[in-house]
Amino acid sequence: MKVGDLVVFSSTSSKYAQWFLGEFATVISLSESSCRVRWKRPISYFDSKTVVSDFPRTSFTHLG
Numbered sequence: 001m002k003v004g005d006l007v008v009f010s011s012t013s014s015k016y017a018q019w020f021l022g023e024f025a026t027v028i029s030l031s032e033s034s035c036r037v038r039w040k041r042p043i044s045y046f047d048s049k050t051v052v053s054d055f056p057r058t059s060f061t062h063l064g
Helices: none
Strands: 006-009 025-031 035-047 050-056 058-063
Touching: none
Parallel strands: none
Antiparallel strands: 006 025, 006 058, 025 035, 035 050
16 A cells, blocks of 8 residues: 555444445555545545545555
8 A cells, every 4th residue: 555545444343434434535644554545525424524534554445
């Protein structure tokens, strides 16, 4: 996985799965264990919408 890659949130066991599962994003930064992504569309999350999120790298499946 590298900056610019397309990923999909695939962690079914995450407490955030109800909002993010199956959503596509582009990687905008990486660390050893986490990545920051920009969602392809704003994601409704509680009472707002988000376009950028940080999650463990293991929360995503790399699509290319």
